[in-house]
């Protein structure tokens with residue numbers, strides 16, 4: 001796997017077509033990884049992992065198609081490149097959207113419902129229990145960069161968020177809100193319906209970097 005020659009850090013791509021990509025790049029750098037904003041197909045080469053940010057999934061999907069990146073990202077994900085999709089990024093990684101037809105990467109065995117918590121509820125914050133974070137801390141992975149204790153609930157920021165309506169047997173549900181799955185892991189694919197990059201809490205980025213490090 002590629003490593004930045006100068007730093008030895010993982011090189012994590014952040015898809016920068018639309019949405020909250022800068023905040024992800026900052027979070028990755030705080031965790032000690034090198035972030036590369038990806039706007040062109042050739043910038044996908046040599047990455048250790050890729051983040052697909054929140055924004056508007058219909059727009060991100062259309063831009064992936066017009067920049068000839070959709071098939072390339074899909075084959076990288078299918079070949080095992082670790083990917084982290086947040087909010088619209090979760091929608092992009094799904095096999096299916098419950099209520100519509102739009103370009104998707106079709107990589108993760110989940111069906112999602114967009115704007116599931118109600119369009120009128122534009123944004124809200126809810127504490128989430130994520131047991132996988134406590135296991136990570138117990139394994140000694142916490143870099144110390146995260147200012148929150150491992151056992152604390154994660155501050156979930158939801159902005160016109162989707163939920164995972166159904167998931168195949170290979171998918172681990174990492175967190176639920178009001179009985180709906182809002183974070184999940186399937187092999188190399190991590191998704192959250194909320195926006196960890198908009199909090200100061202780096203634990204989910206650290207979990208992703210652990211996946212990326214193999």
Ligand code: GLN
Nearest residue numbers: 054055056057087088160
């Ligand atoms: N509602 C948006 C969508 O479906 C996601 C919103 C977000 O990423 N904050 O694409």
